[in-house]
Amino acid sequence: xxxxxxxxxxxxxxxxxxxxxxxxxxxxxxxxxxxxxxxxxxxxxxxxxxxxxxxxxxxxxxxxxxxxxxxxxxxxxxxxxxxxxxxxxxxxxxxxxxxxxxxxxxxxxxxxxxxxxxxxxxxxxxxxxxxxxxxxxxxxxxxxxxxxxxxxxxxxxxxxxxxxxxxxxxxxxxxxxxxxxxxxxxxxxxxxxxxxxxxxxxxxxxxxxxxxxxxxxxxxxxxxxxxxxxxxxxxxxxxxxxxxxxxxxxxxxxxxxxxxxxxxxxxxxxxxxxxxxxxxxxxxxxxxxxxxxxxxxxxxxxxxxxxxxxx
Amino acid sequence: xxxxxxxxxxxxxxxxxxxxxxxxxxxxxxxxxxxxxxxxxxxxxxxxxxxxxxxxxxxxxxxxxxxxxxxxxxxxxxxxxxxxxxxxxxxxxxxxxxxxxxxxxxxxxxxxxxxxxxxxxxxxxxxxxxxxxxxxxxxxxxxxxxxxxxxxxxxxxxxxxxxxxxxxxxxxxxxxxxxxxxxxxxxxxxxxxxxxxxxxxxxxxxxxxxxxxxxxxxxxxxxxxxxxxxxxxxxxxxxxxxxxxxxx
Numbered sequence: 001x002x003x004x005x006x007x008x009x010x011x012x013x014x015x016x017x018x019x020x021x022x023x024x025x026x027x028x029x030x031x032x033x034x035x036x037x038x039x040x041x042x043x044x045x046x047x048x049x050x051x052x053x054x055x056x057x058x059x060x061x062x063x064x065x066x067x068x069x070x071x072x073x074x075x076x077x078x079x080x081x082x083x084x085x086x087x088x089x090x091x092x093x094x095x096x097x098x099x100x101x102x103x104x105x106x107x108x109x110x111x112x113x114x115x116x117x118x119x120x121x122x123x124x125x126x127x128x129x130x131x132x133x134x135x136x137x138x139x140x141x142x143x144x145x146x147x148x149x150x151x152x153x154x155x156x157x158x159x160x161x162x163x164x165x166x167x168x169x170x171x172x173x174x175x176x177x178x179x180x181x182x183x184x185x186x187x188x189x190x191x192x193x194x195x196x197x198x199x200x201x202x203x204x205x206x207x208x209x210x211x212x213x214x215x216x217x218x219x220x221x222x223x224x225x226x227x228x229x230x231x232x233x234x235x236x237x238x239x240x241x242x243x244x245x246x247x248x249x250x251x252x253x254x255x256x257x258x259x260x261x262x263x264x265x266x267x268x269x270x271x272x273x274x275x276x277x278x279x280x281x282x283x284x285x286x287x288x289x290x291x292x293x294x295x296x297x298x299x300x301x302x303x304x305x306x307x308x309x310x311x
Numbered sequence: 312x313x314x315x316x317x318x319x320x321x322x323x324x325x326x327x328x329x330x331x332x333x334x335x336x337x338x339x340x341x342x343x344x345x346x347x348x349x350x351x352x353x354x355x356x357x358x359x360x361x362x363x364x365x366x367x368x369x370x371x372x373x374x375x376x377x378x379x380x381x382x383x384x385x386x387x388x389x390x391x392x393x394x395x396x397x398x399x400x401x402x403x404x405x406x407x408x409x410x411x412x413x414x415x416x417x418x419x420x421x422x423x424x425x426x427x428x429x430x431x432x433x434x435x436x437x438x439x440x441x442x443x444x445x446x447x448x449x450x451x452x453x454x455x456x457x458x459x460x461x462x463x464x465x466x467x468x469x470x471x472x473x474x475x476x477x478x479x480x481x482x483x484x485x486x487x488x489x490x491x492x493x494x495x496x497x498x499x500x501x502x503x504x505x506x507x508x509x510x511x512x513x514x515x516x517x518x519x520x521x522x523x524x525x526x527x528x529x530x531x532x533x534x535x536x537x538x539x540x541x542x543x544x545x546x547x548x549x550x551x552x553x554x555x556x557x558x559x
Contacts, residue, residue, distance in 0.1 A: 171427075171428050172427055172428075174430050175426055175427045175428055175429055175430055175431075176418060176423050176424055176425075176426040176427075176429060176430065176431045176433075176434070177424065177425055177426055177427045178427075178430075179411075179415065179418065179430075179431050180415075180418065180419075180424050182404075183404060183415050186404050186405070186406075187402055187403070187404060189366060189386075189402065190398070190402040190403075190404075191415075191419070192365070192366075192385065192386035192387050192390075193364055193365075193366070193386050193387075193390060193395070193396055194387075194390055194395075194415060194416050194418075194419035194420075194473070194477070195387050195390035195391050195419030195420045195424075195477075196387055196419050196424060197385070197387045198387075
């Protein structure tokens with residue numbers, strides 16, 4: 001039942017290019033990018049119990065790296081992507097050492113502070129980042145000579161990357177290491193007494209989450225062909241965190257659903273409702289009150305209850 | 312090389328601010344020994360365990376596990392050195408099955424805990440070993456139930472199973488009988504009695520009737536100090552034991 005649902009959902013992702021217009025195809029691409037980003041954050045929040053409020057750092061830094069390398073230093077997209085991702089992963093390794101000195105609220109504050117530093121740099125180092133004007137005139141890569149400039153071509157590209165990302169993150173959390181990670185989330189002391197190294201498990205996960213955050217960042221900058229310091233802002237981190245919690249942290253599908261919800265409210269509802277932030281707040285409040293575990297666990301439970309009654 | 316002592320604690324001291332909870336504690340436990348640690352509430356028994364297992368760092372003193380200095384080793388390194396423990400307050404993975412709980416204990420000592428693309432279920436021997444241990448503690452029939460489903464007394468036995476599955480060389484049991492019914496008590500008692508002599512057992516327990524049968528040697532702690540230490544009958548007969556513990 002669960003698998004049929006997942007297969008249907010996965011299959012429906014193949015449809016937009018044949019059914020929808022450019023606006024909706026672009027919207028779907030953006031949703032998938034946001035989903036990859038939320039899923040990477042979910043590795044920390046849901047599976048690792050590390051609530052980060054600075055995950056935009058990885059998205060933003062990878063995006064800036066790519067933007068600068070391709071526009072200013074004239075690098076090809078392949079080399080730029082490689083450097084962007086490795087640079088961001090190295091940064092995640094370093095940030096992880098700092099942030100993982102604490103857990104819980106302390107961890108959250110450190111990730112917030114670190115991301116604020118980067119955001120400030122992006123604003124102030126205008127000779128490098130072009131400050132508040134952002135970097136414009138960027139291009140999309142053309143893998144194997146296929147141009148990604150049309151919405152449909154880009155949609156397929158994002159779909160492939162997102163599917164691989166989803167699969168690899170699913171494998172990661174289902175692995176023996178993933179079991180260790182969940183153990184460390186629930187009972188760190190016990191896990192240490194059983195022979196696990198909680199710090200190292202958290203650090204590796206932190207870096208892995210940074211890696212997928214960087215991948216999301218590349219997709220983000222390819223899509224917009226523009227990058228602005230706001231991509232590094234706390235709002236950007238918080239929106240992803242909101243998506244993770246609304247969709248259901250610690251589940252595989254939840255953060256994707258949550259990210260879709262946030263993005264739809266932001267990009268679609270905002271056309272009709274001026275105060276879309278208020279709407280987002282109300283929706284979030286509704287979710288927290290009615291389905292505290294998130295949309296996906298909430299619906300799973302609802303379905304189970306309905307089936308139980310039908311019998 | 313076979314060291315003379317499984318566990319050696321030398322002049323251990325621990326204070327929380329001005330409160331001294333462990334004061335010059337020294338212990339020597341031979342391999343295979345059954346040691347009971349007794350003392351009134353607040354005597355520093357669990358704090359001593361926490362220092363032996365590495366959850367707490369002592370202010371001074373030394374802890375040796377089979378001759379190796381582990382005073383500054385993190386808990387997981389001590390676990391790999393053959394130390395295992397249970398907790399007074401149940402510390403299990405509530406949402407997971409009994410089998411998963413015990414399997415985690417096994418996984419902790421294996422290199423496959425770093426395996427990032429194969430699930431735990433790939434390692435069949437983990438599950439079969441876990442089920443075997445659950446059978447030993449009489450809980451095989453509940454192996455597929457989540458911890459949150461089972462009764463308190465059963466949880467205590469899972470605590471024990473998680474530690475036993477690791478086949479520790481030194482096992483620290485922190486009040487394994489606490490809160491159990493009489494029937495459960497005798498089950499757990501025979502369980503502890505059946506632990507192989509390869510394992511050194513050090514136990515904190517208040518239930519003297521049961522615990523004394525299991526012990527060969529007894530250490531009496533009070534206000535963070537060792538008051539009496541020695542063979543069971545000598546310690547029980549000692550006047551200071553009566554004074555501190557038996558309250559006459």
